[in-house]
Amino acid sequence: MYDPTVARLTYRGLLGRRRALILGALPVLLIVISVAVRAFTGTDDQVAADVLGGFALATMVPIIGVIAGTGAIGPEIDDGSVVYLLAKPIKRPTIIFTKLIVAIAVTMAFSAIPTFLAGMILNGNGQQIAVAYTVAALVASIAYAALFLLLGTITRHAVVFGLVYALVWEALFGSLVAGARTLSVQQWSLAVAHEVTGGDLVTSDVGLATGTVLLIAVTVVATWFAGQKLRTLTLAGEE
Amino acid sequence: MTTLNIDHVSRWFGNVVAVNDITMTISPGVTGLLGPNGAGKSTLINMMGGFLAPSTGSVTLDGQAVWRNEQIYRQIGIVPEREAMYDFLTGREFVVANAELHGLGKKAAQKALATVEMEYAQDRKISTYSKGMRQRVKMASALVHEPSLLLLDEPFNGMDPRQRMQLMDLLRRMGDEGRTVLFSSHILEEVEQLASHIEVIVAGRHAASGDFRRIRRLMTDRPHRYLVRSSDDRALAAALIADPSTSGIEVDLQEGALRIQAVDFGRFTALLPRVARDHGIRLLAVSPSDESLESVFSYLVAA
Ligand SMILES: Nc1ncnc2c1ncn2[C@@H]1O[C@H](COP(=O)(O)OP(=O)(O)O)[C@@H](O)[C@H]1O
Ligand SMILES: [Mg+2]
Numbered sequence: 269m270y271d272p273t274v275a276r277l278t279y280r281g282l283l284g285r286r287r288a289l290i291l292g293a294l295p296v297l298l299i300v301i302s303v304a305v306r307a308f309t310g311t312d313d314q315v316a317a318d319v320l321g322g323f324a325l326a327t328m329v330p331i332i333g334v335i336a337g338t339g340a341i342g343p344e345i346d347d348g349s350v351v352y353l354l355a356k357p358i359k360r361p362t363i364i365f366t367k368l369i370v371a372i373a374v375t376m377a378f379s380a381i382p383t384f385l386a387g388m389i390l391n392g393n394g395q396q397i398a399v400a401y402t403v404a405a406l407v408a409s410i411a412y413a414a415l416f417l418l419l420g421t422i423t424r425h426a427v428v429f430g431l432v433y434a435l436v437w438e439a440l441f442g443s444l445v446a447g448a449r450t451l452s453v454q455q456w457s458l459a460v461a462h463e464v465t466g467g468d469l470v471t472s473d474v475g476l477a478t479g480t481v482l483l484i485a486v487t488v489v490a491t492w493f494a495g496q497k498l499r500t501l502t503l504a505g506e507e
Numbered sequence: 508m509t510t511l512n513i514d515h516v517s518r519w520f521g522n523v524v525a526v527n528d529i530t531m532t533i534s535p536g537v538t539g540l541l542g543p544n545g546a547g548k549s550t551l552i553n554m555m556g557g558f559l560a561p562s563t564g565s566v567t568l569d570g571q572a573v574w575r576n577e578q579i580y581r582q583i584g585i586v587p588e589r590e591a592m593y594d595f596l597t598g599r600e601f602v603v604a605n606a607e608l609h610g611l612g613k614k615a616a617q618k619a620l621a622t623v624e625m626e627y628a629q630d631r632k633i634s635t636y637s638k639g640m641r642q643r644v645k646m647a648s649a650l651v652h653e654p655s656l657l658l659l660d661e662p663f664n665g666m667d668p669r670q671r672m673q674l675m676d677l678l679r680r681m682g683d684e685g686r687t688v689l690f691s692s693h694i695l696e697e698v699e700q701l702a703s704h705i706e707v708i709v710a711g712r713h714a715a716s717g718d719f720r721r722i723r724r725l726m727t728d729r730p731h732r733y734l735v736r737s738s739d740d741r742a743l744a745a746a747l748i749a750d751p752s753t754s755g756i757e758v759d760l761q762e763g764a765l766r767i768q769a770v771d772f773g774r775f776t777a778l779l780p781r782v783a784r785d786h787g788i789r790l791l792a793v794s795p796s797d798e799s800l801e802s803v804f805s806y807l808v809a810a
Contacts, residue, residue: 273607277593284595347591352648354558355585356608357578499575503558503587 271358274366282339282374291335291374294328295382302386313397316390317469320401324386326454329379329408330434336374337416338426340367346424351503361495364417368491371413380405396465404461404470411453411483414490421494421501449473456483508535509569509582509655509687511555516564518550525550527711528564533656533689537682539702540691541722547711548691549588552660555689556585568656581609584654586645588661592633598644599629605648619647624673638665646674657681659690663697675701699723730754731772731795735765735779738789746782753778764792 283291302319309315341364344350353363383405387398415433419426438454449455450473458472459479472479511533518526526547533555542548553559554566557573557580566573573579593601599620606616620626623643628636633644642662649657659678663671678701682688692698698705699719707715707722715725737743744756744765752771759766769775783790 271608273604277596277604280595281593348587348589349591349593351558351585351587351589352592352605353608354577355556355580355583356605357580357610358608359577500560501558502560503553 269362269365270369271362271366274353274358274363275370277353278340278367278370279374281343282336282370287335287339291332291378294331295378298324298328298382298386299389302389306389311391311394313391313395313469316387316394316397317401319390320383320387320397321458321470324379324383325401325404325408325457326438327435328382329375329405330412330438330454331431332379333371333375333409333412334416334427334430334434336371336378337413338420338430340371340374340413340417340420342420342424342426345421345501348503350501354498354501354503360498361492364421364491364495364498368414368417368494371417372410375409375413376406379409395467395469397469400461400464400470403464404457407460407483408453408457411456411486414487414494415453418490418494418497421497446473450478453483453486455479508685510534511656511687511689512565512567512570513551513555514565514567516551516554516561516566518547518554518559518562524711526554526561526708529708529711529713530564531706531713531716533687533706534704535682535685535687536703537678537688537690537701538704538706539698540689540706540708541693541695541698542691542708542714543693545710546693546708548693548708549660550711551708552658552689552691556583556658581652582655584649584652584657586642586649586657586659586662588664590638590641592641592645592648594634595632597630597632598625598636598640598647601633601644602629602647602651606651609652611651615651616647619650620644622650622677623647639667639670642666643670643674646677654686656687657689659688661692662690663692663694671697695722731769731775733767733769734759734762734792734794735767736763736791737765737783738791739786740765742786743783743788746786746788747778750774750778750782 301323305315305319380402384398384402387393387401391397393399416426416430419430423429437448438452455473456479458470459474459476461470462472463476513529513531516526516529517524529551540548540551550559554561555573557576560574568579568582571579596604599616602620603613603616606612620629623646625640625643625647628640633641636644642665662674666674678688678690682703703718705717705719705722706713715722735743740758744758747753747767748756752769752774753767754770755768757766779793780790
């Protein structure tokens with residue numbers, strides 16, 4: 269199921285100089301914001317929850333997920349180098365599963381670690397806020413990576429669609445339309461995070477059971493579908 | 508012994524028919540797939556390699572389907588036309604990765620790198636390679652598992668003459684070992700030098716098939732057209748038309764030149780200067796007016 273060579277190629281492609289810079293930019297911004305907020309307002313649990321919920325989980329995690337998820341396969345399909353993976357006696361779902369693991373690991377590393385650090389800076393994990401949002405970032409990383417890996421497999425415009433989903437649906441639309449909020453990776457991961465704090469600083473529009481089931485369903489279905497898509501991926505000549 | 512069977516294969520993209528009802532058998536030895544740009548060579552090779560589904564028809568390797576059958580790649584090696592190939596790796600890292608993906612190790616990779624004579628640059632990043640070096644590393648990646656079928660799409664593009672000769676030697680050797688080697692090219696000379704068997708495709712159709720002598724004959728037996736300027740076009744025309752190697756002459760007043768159609772290429776090229784000399788006519792310009800490969804091919808298809 270997991271191929272270390274595919275993983276190595278994917279890591280090296282993802283963490284190439286330019287993409288690593290993009291991946292690193294938002295976490296750095298989060299830390300800078302946190303230091304500034306802490307310096308100006310001191311420790312405030314509500315402010316900590318606002319920064320982590322409003323910026324880290326609502327904006328940074330999905331964007332990192334888009335970059336890592338689509339970047340784990342999209343560029344190879346775009347430039348045709350995926351032919352070197354496909355011309356091998358390796359099961360297509362194995363290629364997808366391996367790339368998913370890599371995308372999850374990279375998304376977690378670039379989103380959950382900075383979220384935890386930011387939480388510690390903001391209020392020293394008071395009311396478990398840092399841990400709660402870190403857990404939310406971890407579980408959201410899994411679903412985002414799977415969704416955006418699928419997107420990278422089926423369309424050349426995966427980054428654009430991914431960013432539209434992340435920014436318009438999750439951040440903007442979700443805050444206006446109630447229905448959209450139940451169909452949101454962010455809300456599902458918040459349901460899990462709520463369980464960690466227990467308090468009402470971290471809340472979600474969906475219950476824990478619903479959130480967990482939907483997170484797992486989206487991850488499994490997206491991964492399965494991406495594997496099927498790769499099986500029949502066609503490489504045509506340069507148009 | 509590996510035989511690739513292409514059975515009534517067509518492939519269209521929307522309204523464009525890229526490959527039109529082609530049936531051919533690729534046997535052990537070196538086969539050249541010859542055709543002008545846009546003829547459908549890459550499309551056909553992609554279907555042979557299992558990267559594109561035929562719209563109709565089937566491609567099988569010793570009876571096994573190629574499409575959606577990843578186990579087939581134990582027997583197939585592929586050198587794609589496109590350049591992209593994990594440029595952030597060194598040549599050695601790239602070939603080792605390809606070997607690992609076949610379940611093989613560094614040894615197989617090293618052997619393949621030695622075969623294409625790329626050991627001297629194996630630790631440089633692929634992004635720093637010349638086109639010929641890239642081509643050879645691609646070749647090494649296709650050879651790691653010693654495939655019985657090797658498919659190469661325009662492998663000589665961008666190679667200098669020495670590299671071209673090396674690769675030809677290598678492919679010839681592989682053909683002699685009993686492997687099935689198929690390469691595409693739009694250059695007749697390239698195919699002639701290397702392929703023991705030639706398949707010609709034009710505009711998606713299978714135009715001709717045979718060894719290079721047969722293809723050459725098909726190409727030279729067709730009428731050749733020349734545009735000739737001389738000091739006395741009328742006298743030259745009168746003298747030439749008497750000879751059976753000339754099948755038609757037209758005086759083009761606008762151009763101020765003769766349009767000559769010759770049926771016997773060899774005889775005509777000897778005749779023209781002799782006639783001119785005998786009649787004291789100076790030849791100012793002699794140019795073939797339809798020697799583009801396309802016109803040669805369209806003649807073949809019409810035949
Ligand atoms: N993916 C594609 N979409 C649309 N048309 C294509 C595609 N791939 C190839 N074609 C068309 O099919 C024909 C054959 O192309 P190709 O196989 O690349 O020819 P060759 O390799 O002989 O130059 C061309 O007319 C080309 O434009
Ligand atoms: Mg081509």
